[in-house]
Amino acid sequence: xxxxxxxxxxxxxxxxxxxxxxxxxQRVQExxxxxxxxxxxxxxxxxxxxxxxxxxxxxFYAQFRFHPPGEHHIKICLxxxxxxxxxxxxxxxxxxxLNIKPGETTADGKYDLDRVACLGCCAxxxxxxxxxxxxxxxxxxxxxxILDEDSSD
Ligand code: FES
Numbered sequence: 001x002x003x004x005x006x007x008x009x010x011x012x013x014x015x016x017x018x019x020x021x022x023x024x025x026q027r028v029q030e031x032x033x034x035x036x037x038x039x040x041x042x043x044x045x046x047x048x049x050x051x052x053x054x055x056x057x058x059x060f061y062a063q064f065r066f067h068p069p070g071e072h073h074i075k076i077c078l079x080x081x082x083x084x085x086x087x088x089x090x091x092x093x094x095x096x097x098l099n100i101k102p103g104e105t106t107a108d109g110k111y112d113l114d115r116v117a118c119l120g121c122c123a124x125x126x127x128x129x130x131x132x133x134x135x136x137x138x139x140x141x142x143x144x145x146i147l148d149e150d151s152s153d
Contacts, residue, residue, distance in 0.1 A: 079118035
């Protein structure tokens with residue numbers, strides 16, 4: 001579904017009031033995988049909210065992406081349990097290795113990176129999700145190995 005089609009469908013569903021902004025952005029991201037600039041432009045015209053304000057609201061929430069998703073999705077948990085057990089170090093390694101920040105995609109389109117608030121298995125902290133697979137008790141070395149093995153495929 002293109003963004004334009006997506007936006008017209010959303011116009012049937014939402015009134016276009018200010019309080020609809022977050023759910024509308026969530027729906028657009030579900031459809032397109034990220035918030036495309038043309039989608040933000042269409043939403044701005046429809047809801048009469050400036051593009052800058054929409055970007056401001058969307059950047060406040062870590063869930064929104066401004067780049068197309070990569071082939072593989074890496075989610076690093078930084079919820080309390082994972083944070084205290086070294087989640088930040090794993091994120092920092094991922095940023096350095098992939099040369100991207102959370103919310104971005106590598107230049108070759110292979111990986112995207114996100115930080116998440118909890119993956120729902122805190123007893124196994126720190127946790128990293130690589131596509132649909134969850135890796136428990138992750139360490140910097142283990143994470144490095146996963147990336148090495150994946151890039152040698
Ligand atoms: S805090 Fe990481 S899985 Fe819950």
